[in-house]
Amino acid sequence: MRNNYLLALLSACLLWLAWPPIPYSSPILFFAFVPLLFAVERVIRSDEKRKGRHVFRLAFLTGFIWNTASIYWVYNAMSAYLPGYVAILIALIPFGLGPLLMALAFRLYYQLRKKTGIGYSFIGLVSFWLGYEFLHQWWDLAFPWMTLGNGFANFHQLIQWYSVTGVFGGSVWIWVANILVFLLVWQKREKVEAINSKKLYLALGVTIVVPSTISFIQYGSYTEHINPSEVVVVQPNVDPYGKFNSISPAAQLENLIALSNSVGKPNTEFFIWPETAISAHGNIDEEEFRDYPAYDSIQSFLNTYKNGSVLSGIESYQVYNYQKTITARDYGNNRFIDPFNAAVLIDQTSKLQFYHKSKLVPGVEQLPFGDFLAFMKPLFAHFGGSTGGYGSQEEPSVVYARSGIGAAPVICYESIWGNYVAEYIRQGAQFIAIVTNDGWWGDTSGKDQHLAYAKLRAIENRRWVARSANTGISGFINQRGDVVQHTTWWVPAALTQEINLNEELTFYTRNGDIILYVVLTGAFFSIYNMVRRKSR
Template sequence: MKRIHRLSLSFTSGILLSLPWLGFPGWILFVAFVPLLFLEDFFNRKKDQYPSISLPQHVFLATLIWNVLASWWMAKVSIVGVGSAMVFNAFLMAGVWWIAHLAGRKLSPGLGYLLLIALWISFEYIQFNWDVEWPCLQMGSVLADHVKFIQWYEYTGTFGGTLWLLISNLLLFRIIKHFQQKIPPIRIISTSTIFLAALLVPLLISNRLYNNYEEKPDPVQITIVQPNVDPYSESFDMAAEEEKLNRFMTLAAEVTSNETDFILGPETVFENPRYWNESNFGNNEFITRLSAFIRQYKKAELVFGVSSFHVYRNKNEATITAQNRDGIIYDRYNTALYLTREGELQTYHKSKLVAGVEKTPFLKYFPFLKNWFIDLGGASGNLGRQDEASNFVCANGVKVAPVICFESVFGEYLTDYVNAGAEVIFVITNDGWWKNSRGYKQHLLFSQLRAIETRRSIARAANTGTSCFINQRGEVEQATEWWVETAISGSINKNDKITFYVQYGDYIARVALFVSVMLVLLLIVRNFTEEQKKSAPI
C-alpha cells in the first residue's frame, strides 16, 4: 500500500468520524473506523517492514481531523487553549490504537482487537473522570439524534452505544476482508449474520421499549425563561443587573399562571458575584424583588442561576480554590438557587467545572498552578465547587435535580441525583458562548441522553440556544429558537422509578478498564519474556 493510499484512509476516517458532530446522521459511525482498521491490518501484516510507531502517526492525522471539525466551535472561547486540547486529545486517541496494535503484533490479532475495544472505552471513561475532562467526543453520545433507536441506554448508558459501534465496525471490517481474501462463502455468511444480529437486535429492543414506554401522569407545571443576553457584550454594573432582573420578570409574567409550580431561569441570570454574597442573601435586593414577584401566583417557586461568593473567616477555613483580594479570602461559585414562596433559599454549587475556564486542572496535586491560570473566557478563574450532587427539596416533598451546563454531559454523575431521590431534572445553561454554531445543538443532545438513561423528564433553560422540555423517552418538546428572547410554559411528569443504569452506572466502562489492565499486563509480560530470550546466552 502506497503512502498516498495510507494517508487517504486516514483522511477518510477522520472525515467520517467528524460528520455526526457536524449535523449528519450518527449512523455514519458504524463505518467510520473501518479505514483505520485496514491501516492497522496492513501494518500488522507488514510488521517486518514497518515499526509499530507507523500506525499511530496515521491515526493521529485522522483523530486530529476529527477533533478539529467536531469541536471547532469551542475555539470561539480560546483558539490557543482549545487548539492545544484538540492536539492533546488526538495524541491520546492515537496512543490507544498504538497499544492495541502492539498487542496484535505481540499476542494475536484477535487479542489486539479486543484490547482496542476495551482500551477505547476505558479512554472515554477516563475522559469523563480525570481533571482535564474532554467527554464531548464520546461515540455513544452522538447517537442521541436518533432517540427511538437508543432506548436501551436505560440499561447500558452511552458506553453501551460506544461498544455497539466498535463491535459493528470490527465485524464490517472482517466481512470486507473475507471478500478480499475470497474466503469460503459459508464464513462470509456466518460473519454477515453476526453483524446483522449485532446491528438489528439493539434496534428491535429499542423499538419495543419506545413503543411500550408510558409515562405515569404526575405533572409539574413549569415556566422557562430564555432572556437571550449576549455574554460577549454583557454589562455587569448594578444598572445592567437590574435591567436583567426586570427583563426576567417581564418574560416570566407573560406565560406564568396560578397553575405554575416552578419558574426556571438559565445559568448565571445574574453574572456579577459582587451582588451575591451568600452570607447576606437575606438582605439581597434581587431576592426580595423576586420573592414579591412569585408571590403574585398561587404556587410558583423559582430556580435560577447566579455567580455567587462565600467569604472565609481565615485561611484555615479556606479551600484550595479560594482567592485572596485585599485580605479578603473567598470562593466564587457557579450557583443554582431555589427560592421558595416563604423566601427561603437552597443553593447548589456547580461540581463538574470546565477545565481552563472554571478550574485549573490538577490543582489539588500542584497548588503552584493556581497562579498560572489561563483566562479562556466565561466565568474565568478557579471556582469553588461542592463535592457531590444534591437535590432541591420542595415543600411538598418533590426533589429536583439542579444540573448546571457542562454537568449534563456526565451520565453517571446525574445518577447521583436520581439515587438521592430526584423525580425531575432541571438543566440550566448559557449556550451563548458558542454563538450560532453546532455547540448549543450538541449540548442539547446530552440532555436527551440523560432523560433516557434516568427516565426523568427534563426542563431545560438556556440563556439562549434551545430552551425546551424533554420527556422520559428523550424527545424534545416546545423547543425555542436560537437568539430569541422568550418564555415558554408546559408540564413534565415526575418519576420515582430507578433504571438499571441509574443503579449500576458506567459498569461497561469499568469492565473495559479491567480488561484493558489485564491485557496490557499480558502484553508487558510477553514483551519482557521475549527480551529475556533474546539476551539469554546461546
C-alpha cells in the same frame, strides 16, 4: 503510505458526518472506523520499520480532524475573551489531547497484535478505547464531549436501552459493528476466509438489528406514569460578551420576571432561569443574598404563584475566615473569598438552597491539577479574574420545592456526564433542570450538540429535562428523549410545559457505568492471560 493517510482522512470524514447535529446520520458510525482499520492493518502487514509510530500518526490524524470538525466552536468561545495564544492552549485540550489518547489506544492495539492473535487484539482495542473514554470523564482535563456513545444523540429511537448501559454501551456497540464490518470486507478483498463469512454476516446482523429492534419496541411501548407538574423555562437572550455593558443586573432581572409572567400559570411550580441569570456588579454573597434587591424582587414575583419556586443560575461567593479551599482568594484581614458558578432555589420561605457547579471547564473555570500547577494561578487570574479559580462541591445535591418535588440543578457542561447526573436521581430528583449559557459559542453546532446530549440523560434516567439557556436552545425533553418544545437561537422566549415527575430508578440510574467496569475488567484479564501464555 499516502493511501493510508487518505483512508485515515476518510474515517475522520465519516465520523464527522455521523456526529450530531446532523440528523439520522448516526448509523454511519457502524462502519466509520473501517477505513482507519484498513490503513492500520496494511501498516501491520507491511515490511516498513517503526510501524508503531505510523499507526499512532494515522489514528491521531483521524481523531484530530474528526474532533476539530465537530467541536470547532470551542476555539470560537475561547478566542472571544482570551488572548489568542492562551485560547489556542486551552482549545488544545479537546482538539489535541483527545486525539492523542485515541491514538494511544491504537498504538497499544499494535503492541498487542505483536504478541496475540487478531481476535484478542481487537478485544484489547475496544478496552483501550473505553479506557480512554473513562479517563476523559474523570481526570482534571476531562472533556467527554466526544465519547462515541454520544453519537446516537440525534437518533435516540435507536438507543432506548441506554437506560441499562448508558453511553458506554453505545461505544461498545459501535466498535463491535466496525470490527465485524472490517473483517468481512478485508477477507473479501484479500480473498481469504480465516473466519466463516456466514458467521460474520450473522454476527453483524445480530449486533445491529437486535439492539435496534429492542430499542424501537421500547420507544413505541414506553408510557409515562402520570404525575404532572407545571414548569416554565426562560431564555432571556443576554449577550454574554457584553453582559454588563448592554443591560444592568436589575434590568436583566426585570426581563426574566416579565418573560416568566408571560407564560406562568397559577399552578406553575418551577420557573427555571439560565446559568448566571442572577448577578450583580460583582458576585453575590450567599449569606447576605436576602438583603439584595434582587431577592425582594423575586419574592414579590412569586407572590402570584402559590406553590411557585425559582431555580436559577447565580454568580455567588462565600466568605471564609481562613483559606478553606485551594480556590479561595485572600481578601485581606485574614478573610478569603471563594467564587462559584452556582444554582439557587428560591421559594416564598426564607430558606435558600444553593448548589455549586462541580464539573468545571478545564482552563476556564478551574486550573487543571491545581495543587501541582498552583504557581500558574496569577497567570490565569490576569486573563479573566476568576478564570481557573471557581470553587466547587464534590457531589451533586438535589434542591426541593415546598411541595417536596426534587429537581436536579445541572449547570451547563455537567449535563454531558451520565453517571454524575444519575447521582442526582439516586438522591431523589424527579426531573432534571439544566441551566446553561450556550451564547459563548455563537450560532454554531455547539448549542445543538449540547441540546442533543440532554436527550441521553432523559433516556438513561427516564426523567423529563427542563432546559433553560441564556441563549441557545431552551426547551423540554420527555422520558423517551423526544424534544417536546424548544426555542430558537437568539430569540428571547419563555415556554411552559406540564411534565411528568418520576420516582422510579432505571438499571443505569441504580448502577451507573457498571457495564463499563465489567467490560474493562473482563477484557483486561482475558488479554493479560493470553499475553502471559504467549510469553511462556
